[in-house]
Amino acid sequence: MSTSEALAAAQAARDAAANIEIPQEARDRARELAWEDGLIELALQQGHSLAEVWQALRGNIDGATAKQFLAGGGSIARPDFWWMKVPTEWGIKARASDPEMGLTIGDLNIGTYGDIPDVWYNRSEIARGSFPTPTVEDMGYTIYDKALIWADCCVPLYEVAIRDRWVSSTDLRWNSLEPLPDDIEKAVCQLMTEQSERAYYQGALLSGWLPEISYGYLELKLFLSTVIYDVARHAEAFRKRALSNGGGLGLQAPTDYNRVLQECRTFPELLATMFVQDSMLLTLFKNGDKIAQNQLERDMYALCARDRQRIMDYQIERMKHFLWKLPDRRDEQNLYFGKAEARMVKEWGDSVVWEPLAILLGGGKDRMDSGKAKLQGLRKQQVQDYVANLEKATFFRSNLNARFKDLIGG
Amino acid sequence: MAANPTIEPGLDLSWLNLYDEPATATPGKKGLTLKEINAGRYSDAARGGGDMTYRMRGAVARPGAHRFGPNYMSKSDVWSENCIMLYEEATQRQWASARDIPWDTLQPLPDEIERAMCQLCTMLTEVEFIAGDVPGQWLPFISAQDFEAGLFLMSQIMDEARHTDVFRKRALVNGGGLLAQGAGLGLRTLLEARDFTEMSVLMHVQAEGFVQSMFRMGELIGQTEADKRIFRMSAQDESRHLAFGVMHLKYVLDTDPDRAEEIHHYLDKAEGDASGGGSGDVTFPPVFESLCILLGGGVEKFDEGVQKFLLLRKRQINEYAHRLDVAGLNRRNRFGPLMAQFVDPV
Known part of the structure; x- marks a missing residue:
């Protein structure tokens, strides 16, 4: 890319960024994460899409990290993939116990995944055996016994x-x-x-x-x-x-x-x-x-x-x-x-x-x-x-x- | 005194005189479907007023029948012109996750890929669980005058059960497990609907539309033949649910155009919540990140995965906009910025 093309592209990005309406929800989230004012606009001017900004906000990227990232001109912040490390039971290989029936839901009830408790306490729609989110809305179920x-x-x-x-x-x-x-x-x-x-x-x-x-x-x-x-x-x-x-x-x-x-x-x-x-x-x-x-x-x-x-x-x-x-x-x-x-x-x-x-x-x-x-x-x-x-x-x-x-x- | 075991009183037989219009439906190319019996006084076109008694359309009203509580009295509140065809298609296209997925072809995957697939499946089994509850919640409010819409929703409940089970199976079959709960997906929005059309637009058109667009990229997301087949089979089911929703919305707007702004209002709310709302909100980090790993082909190719994810998001939003156009609801100018950035010019 020539210098003039690069300048034109940068100007185009700034023009486009100026036309993007930043949702208040995104601004509120940025403040919660201590993003400095103007950081979202800077990201947009650098050519990042609003979707990428939103992903960073939802991924809890704090203001200092975001600022450092944008100063370095990097591409996309790499998340920490925390969900890969949650302490659920891993290494499960369910197999069909009856080949005629195929892989049944009964075959899945192994290890902790087969624990069907006398009382179920989670009020959300969490899949039994997955790692719970600490704070969730009550989904309104009434049958837990x-x-x-x-x-x-x-x-x-x-x-x-x-x-x-x-x-x-x-x-x-x-x-x-x-x-x-x-x-x-x-x-x-x-x-x-x-x-x-x-x-x-x-x-x-x-x-x-x-x-x-x-x-x-x-x-x-x-x-x-x-x-x-x-x-x-x-x-x-x-x-x-x-x-x-x-x-x-x-x-x-x-x-x-x-x-x-x-x-x-x-x-x-x-x-x-x-x-x-x-x-x-x-x-x-x-x-x-x-x-x-x-x-x-x-x-x-x-x-x-x-x-x-x-x-x-x-x-x-x-x-x-x-x-x-x-x-x-x-x-x-x-x-x-x-x-x-x-x-x-x-x-x-x-x-x-x-x-x-x-x-x-x-x-x-x-x-x-x-x-x-x-x-x-x-x-x-x-x-x-x-x-x-x-x-x-x-x-x-x-x-x-x-x-x-x-x-x-x- | 010897008890008289007879329960039946004297003969009446007056019910033999109720048949004034002989019905002689004959099978068509697809057998005897609901379409063939949708004729004469039994057809949806001949629907009378609702009566809250679960009297099936065309049956003679019983004097003294109990009411069962409020339900929709107007056809336009629940009807979709394709529900008859969609129900029959659902019965013909049922599949079994136990035997129709080639589980035995699965091979061990790199740990990060298996974890990404398991995370996606954890989210999807959760989503599909709610997708069964939501139509269930509304079935008691559908008049038996519009029973085909009710039958279709019952078939949807079965479909969603199968989806709930197949994604759970996938997570637990290849050396993995379930991972993080998908809380934050906006699923409660679907249960919060207080009107059938509101529910249908949010679930069938928006949420299932987003999920459908994702499933149709299953060839890119799936890492094995089994994974790809799961997405293909599930997409087939989702397209029925989506078709019901689009045609229901169209029916509402055709028969009651004054509701357009009200429906916009529901969608304003749902779309304004994060970048999509509903169960298709794939911006939730574990979902976004696992999708990017799967689409890119590993953690090291995460950036490549992000670009493909943005294509997926673009596809989701544009297909969503198109479906709303088909239904007669033009929202292209009402999308919030997080969605508007993806919309192609018409």
């Missing part, structure tokens, strides 16, 4: 959920659908209307609780994300079935049960209340062959049952862990189960809930007696499974809803 939410199975279930994902648009054979008798098609559609709404609501409801759970229980949040995604798929698959074979959507689902979920004040209460429906729906879908009218529906119910089994596995283990850790809260759970069962009984008595099932089980509205008898059998099995699931969770219901007791002859 492992006993309230944790189940060890959420770790493998997350990866299983991803492995078992399915796509309603292409994994179900929509072209195989054949027209059904009018009453049967309408019964299918009414059931689909109800189940679509229940699934969508459950997804929206659980989503709203995610921001309450702190990072200490990362794996649980990941698992809940798969649950939310699963029920989203159920909602759309059921809707698609209702709108693809000459029917449509019917009457919206009853709101009694969902409303009691909405009223829950804490996440453990929500899970206990949701336990009842999660169990009942699992049994319903496991019995999908009895209500399905074609192969598509059999496949759809089987896929939904597989998804719901994961939810139930979590529910059972979570409840068992909760009761083991917090035995004083055992009786309290009866209150939530009692409330949920009462709402369930009410909804089971709703004609728009039970009649479609009776038509499907019986084979038409002209065979309602047969359908009702079969529905009694299904309801009995649902309650038996529910009680058995509670027992697996070490919970023995002392005051099971009277109608449920009648159903199982208890």
